[in-house]
Amino acid sequence: MRRAPPPPADKLVAALDVGTSKVSAMIAEPAGEGRLRILGTGQRESRGVKRGFIADMEKSEIAIREAVEQAERIAGLSIDQVFVGFSAGGLVSNLASVELAIGGRRIENGDISALLDAGQEAIDPEGRMVLHALPALYTIDGMNGVKQPRGLHADRLAVDIHVIAADPAPVKNLDLCVRSAHLGVEAIVASPVAAGQACLSEEERELGVALVEMGAGVTNVSVFAGGMLVGLKAIAAGGSDITDDIAAAFGTRRAEAERIKCFYGSAMTSPRDNHDMIELAPIAGGQEGMEATRITRAQLVTVIRQRLEHIVAEVEAALKALGFAGPFGRQVVLTGGGAELKAIADYAQGVLGRAVRIGRPSMPGLPEAHSGPAFSTLAGLAQFAASDALDLRTGFASPGADNRPQGNMLQRLIATFRTQY
Known part of the structure; x- marks a missing residue:
């Protein structure tokens, strides 16, 4: 019986959770209707992480490499890009609120673009590194909870952009550690975002x-x-x-x-x-x-x-x-x-x-050993990676790229928002 060919690399989802006690990895592929088919998982004892921070680069790199290699052996294929969870302290959360006068006419694509231009100016990471910029629901004339404002009449249109940022040094250390294990970093995802995706309805x-x-x-x-x-x-x-x-x-x-x-x-x-x-x-x-x-x-x-x-x-x-x-x-x-x-x-x-x-x-197909609360972040990372959620992951700026101005990342974020409308 011939074995089915492996899925293309661009169709794979790879997640890596580097924690204080364990390093775990997962390889999956989309299976339609928002579901994932798990191809392989791996786990190793974490050696070199303290309170979520990389404390020993060499030991952490070895643990990452071993966990990913185990997942690759089970899946029967190799990966080169991963979504990485960040669980260390130093995460901050705030809202960038922006509003635009419409004048009672119908909202058009240009109005949404103008609103997001204003949102770009409102995002202030205060020296921190932006991990996520998540657009909330829109508000029309004081009525919030609007998912799609285009085509509606309004005097004023507003949106809140939820920004999650972290101290740069720990994020850069994590990024460098993963890259040292010969893996590309697709995005670094705040652990609460991933765990919330996996555990909350x-x-x-x-x-x-x-x-x-x-x-x-x-x-x-x-x-x-x-x-x-x-x-x-x-x-x-x-x-x-x-x-x-x-x-x-x-x-x-x-x-x-x-x-x-x-x-x-x-x-x-x-x-x-x-x-x-x-x-x-x-x-x-x-x-x-x-x-x-x-x-x-x-x-x-x-x-x-x-x-x-x-x-x-x-x-x-x-x-x-x-x-x-x-x-x-x-x-x-x-x-x-x-x-x-x-x-x-x-x-x-x-x-x-x-x-x-x-x-x-809540992820069908998880191995029993990885179905408990300890693996919520790992499962959530895979779900986040496979989702179409509007997030910075589509325009992630490498933490190691110090010469890349923060403004470029935010401009790509705004461009990403616009393509959805």
Whole structure:
């Protein structure tokens, strides 16, 4: 039986998520109706990333190369361009609002072009690097939520352009690291944008929802409303801090602490916790005379909850600062590797006083090993890459191209907007 020829390279979608604990890659191809057919996935332990920042270029490059090579072997083909997730702190979000007088006549293509020209002047990255410039719905004479204004009569036409920017140095380091692994960077995508694409329904994004992505080293808190991401904050804490607390409290290795956290850990207590015993290897395992340590599950849960109290309190403060309150602020979706801790949704719901659910990537065909909350960003990157969303990805300026003025990137953005009308 002859094997079907591989799809053309320009039809492939390749995603790369470089996180604090793992580097994961995915190769897929569009399968019609917005669906993707997954061809291959790969994963390696992240070596050289701290709190989402590249801290060791060589180690990170090796991990990236190995994860991508694994995905390529499974897919039976090679890739040369990837969409890369950026999860480090330093992300900022703001709106550039512009308005144009129409004079009561019908809105034409030239009016939309003029409006976007004004939008170009309104975008001010303040020395940061623009990762996304997402146009919100249009507003006509004070009535918002208009998807297509062309052909309608109006006195005034307005639009908000949502800008997500980051500190340049970490983005440049990530870009350089990926390119050093002989891969081209199609775009660098903010992790909250990708995770939101994978975990949130269109209705949730419209009505208002908070997405809390708890990674190994960073917890990103983002708020969606009116179909778009309207605010975000980063917290320099995550699942690896819980692991380190366990290792320090019971004198064991990080790998052993991670193991018992995954198998026995929980965010909630139970009556049996004082009776369930856990055996863990000492930090100097293998030495003569060293015996395995025995602890109760109650002791383990106590250590976990101490760190969780701090993280969830920071999340609560971030939600308050983002204005996520009242009837609008009732739904929270928790995702990322930290969301895999047993009963964490119940714990967060009790502390935050809001409905909390675990967000998993809604992507048919995902391998079981990559279908959990820890792979939300990876799945979202692939979906983002395959979507027709109006974004800077179509005019991405390489972070390494310091001689390329910011204005050129924004001009390409405006040109991209215009082609849609």
